[in-house]
Amino acid sequence: MKDKQTTLDSAISTYTLNNLPNGVFITDVSKEIVYCNDYFSTELEWEPNALIGKSADIIFTLASKVFYQTYLIPTLLHEKICEEMQLTMINGKGIRIPITVNVKSDNAGLIYWSFFNATKRDKLYEELIQARETLEQQAEQLKLLASTDELTTLLNRREMKYRSTLAIELAVRSHHSVALIQLDIDHFKKVNDVYGHPEGDRVLKELGIRLKEFSRKTDLVSRFGGEEFLILLNDTNQQDAILFCQRLHQLIGEVKAGENYIKASIGLTISTPDSIFKTLYAEVDAALYKAKESGRNKTELYNRTGIKNLNSML
Amino acid sequence: MPISNDVLTRNNVKVIGTGSKTLMLAHGFGCDQNMWRFITPVLEKKFKIVLFDYVGSGSSDLSQYDKERYSGLEGYAKDIIEIGEALQLSDAIFIGHSVSSIIGTLASIEVPTLFSKMIMICPSPCFLNFPPDYLGGFEKQDLLELLNLMDKNYIGWANYLAPLVMGDNNPSELTGELSSSFCSTDPVVAKGFAKATFLSDYRHILKDIKQPTLIFQSKNDSLASPEIGRFINENITGSELEVVEADGHCLHMTHPEQITNSIFEYLNK
Numbered sequence: 188m189k190d191k192q193t194t195l196d197s198a199i200s201t202y203t204l205n206n207l208p209n210g211v212f213i214t215d216v217s218k219e220i221v222y223c224n225d226y227f228s229t230e231l232e233w234e235p236n237a238l239i240g241k242s243a244d245i246i247f248t249l250a251s252k253v254f255y256q257t258y259l260i261p262t263l264l265h266e267k268i269c270e271e272m273q274l275t276m277i278n279g280k281g282i283r284i285p286i287t288v289n290v291k292s293d294n295a296g297l298i299y300w301s302f303f304n305a306t307k308r309d310k311l312y313e314e315l316i317q318a319r320e321t322l323e324q325q326a327e328q329l330k331l332l333a334s335t336d337e338l339t340t341l342l343n344r345r346e347m348k349y350r351s352t353l354a355i356e357l358a359v360r361s362h363h364s365v366a367l368i369q370l371d372i373d374h375f376k377k378v379n380d381v382y383g384h385p386e387g388d389r390v391l392k393e394l395g396i397r398l399k400e401f402s403r404k405t406d407l408v409s410r411f412g413g414e415e416f417l418i419l420l421n422d423t424n425q426q427d428a429i430l431f432c433q434r435l436h437q438l439i440g441e442v443k444a445g446e447n448y449i450k451a452s453i454g455l456t457i458s459t460p461d462s463i464f465k466t467l468y469a470e471v472d473a474a475l476y477k478a479k480e481s482g483r484n485k486t487e488l489y490n491r492t493g494i495k496n497l498n499s500m501l
Numbered sequence: 502m503p504i505s506n507d508v509l510t511r512n513n514v515k516v517i518g519t520g521s522k523t524l525m526l527a528h529g530f531g532c533d534q535n536m537w538r539f540i541t542p543v544l545e546k547k548f549k550i551v552l553f554d555y556v557g558s559g560s561s562d563l564s565q566y567d568k569e570r571y572s573g574l575e576g577y578a579k580d581i582i583e584i585g586e587a588l589q590l591s592d593a594i595f596i597g598h599s600v601s602s603i604i605g606t607l608a609s610i611e612v613p614t615l616f617s618k619m620i621m622i623c624p625s626p627c628f629l630n631f632p633p634d635y636l637g638g639f640e641k642q643d644l645l646e647l648l649n650l651m652d653k654n655y656i657g658w659a660n661y662l663a664p665l666v667m668g669d670n671n672p673s674e675l676t677g678e679l680s681s682s683f684c685s686t687d688p689v690v691a692k693g694f695a696k697a698t699f700l701s702d703y704r705h706i707l708k709d710i711k712q713p714t715l716i717f718q719s720k721n722d723s724l725a726s727p728e729i730g731r732f733i734n735e736n737i738t739g740s741e742l743e744v745v746e747a748d749g750h751c752l753h754m755t756h757p758e759q760i761t762n763s764i765f766e767y768l769n770k
């Protein structure tokens with residue numbers, strides 16, 4: 188037992204930094220290499236002692252030098268130690284090698300570096316980064332799919348409700364009003380019956396594109412149901428909203444279904460300081476119903492004292 | 502459109518000082534409005550000063566960070582425009598550090614009435630080399646590796662940019678003080694800003710700057726060389742270049758007196 192311990196002590200006593208399977212070097216205040224172990228010549232193909240007296244800049248890539256200056260040095264200033272930094276080292280043949288370094292400094296300004304080759308770990312990181320980017324892209328695609336109507340690419344019902352709720356809350360906070368517009372294509376069932384569903388879909392798609400182009404970037408435009416579109420105009424008063432609806436009728440009248448131009452009935456309401464989406468939607472729905480009841484192809488404005496037909500107001 | 506109060510909170514906008522003229526001070530990558538504190542005590546005696554943090558930096562509202570909007574410098578320019586709208590600014594004087602010089606330029610082109618004069622501190626319209634005509638300082642491989650290292654080390658790297666921007670030969674006490682004062686940055690946001698900053702090429706917009714422009718460039722700056730200053734000077738009609746005998750990328754921190762004197766002199770012309 189004693190002989191075994193003696194042998195071990197003897198082995199350890201001859202063991203130096205040169206026997207370690209990782210790189211060790213020391214730099215001074217001016218970044219000059221004052222010591223490096225044999226790992227540099229045995230594993231990194233530098234000539235023995237070729238690095239002594241040279242700037243540590245020659246063993247790092249430019250990006251690693253930026254990291255050295257911007258992260259390592261400030262961390263050492265505060266903590267005296269910086270662990271598990273990944274950097275890229277250049278070997279004696281100019282090959283780039285990913286390394287993981289632990290660094291500490293002393294009061295004399297010497298910096299002690301130890302590092303190991305992190306080529307395999309780097310591959311794992313690459314895969315992790317790739318997996319994260321793929322997941323982010325997929326999440327964005329799913330979000331888009333979940334928030335838009337497939338046919339028209341406008342907002343779908345769920346997203347419209349969500350965003351309208353936020354827009355109405357914001358309007359209340361900022362003492363602005365919003366206009367909510369519900370648009371329903373008149374006799375759309377006939378379009379499908381006479382010209383077929385593909386033509387019906389084309390009409391919805393064309394109208395969707397036109398509505399989107401016609402609206403401001405800040406407005407919300409959605410396909411809220413079959414042939415029903417819901418539009419929220421941000422920061423809009425009654426006068427501007429009425430003008431918008433007039434133009435909407437003109438715009439809709441330019442869309443053809445088969446040989447005929449389509450028409451639509453429109454409900455309109457303007458928010459008040461106590462509006463919420465649910466009440467505004469009920470109002471605009473009542474106004475749309477009234478527009479349909481009273482002959483279609485017209486806009487009805489909801490007001491708190493009763494529904495008004497815009498044709499009689501204008 | 503966001504409402505005024507939301508923008509002012511979102512971008513942690515502070516208005517200090519008194520004066521008939523307004524200066525808007527826009528910090529660079531990896532920093533926040535704290536970086537101006539070496540020159541604001543002098544400037545605020547004569548000017549009204551608007552300070553802010555870009556969304557994702559400093560004490561801005563991180564929940565307002567939109568990856569798509571801030572994937573290009575145009576998104577950051579929108580922050581400037583929206584702050585200008587919220588404060589109803591016009592004919593203000595813009596002072597931008599580093600990449601903010603370009604962000605401010607984008608804002609001034611979009612809303613020409615916003616600024617009457619531009620002051621750029623260590624600007625670079627492009628960090629990439631396009632030899633022989635333009636040397637931005639980095640090969641694409643270097644910049645991609647830089648972004649890659651940000652990812653792999655997963656650190657809010659931006660908050661430690663101070664020593665680089667300070668230069669190697671500046672006192673370590675100042676370097677240490679600055680790096681500790683920078684607030685932490687979310688790694689993903691920092692990477693987005695770094696990507697928008699380092700991989701962009703806005704050399705072509707310089708000719709669209711109509712405002713008189715003062716350019717400060719440091720003699721020894723690993724991010725923006727005096728040659729880049731000369732390039733900008735040649736491409737902006739009516740611009741002036743002042744190359745300062747200094748190290749580093751942060752002249753308003755390392756040489757605040759010289760910078761404020763030159764600013765006063767320029768604005769009094």
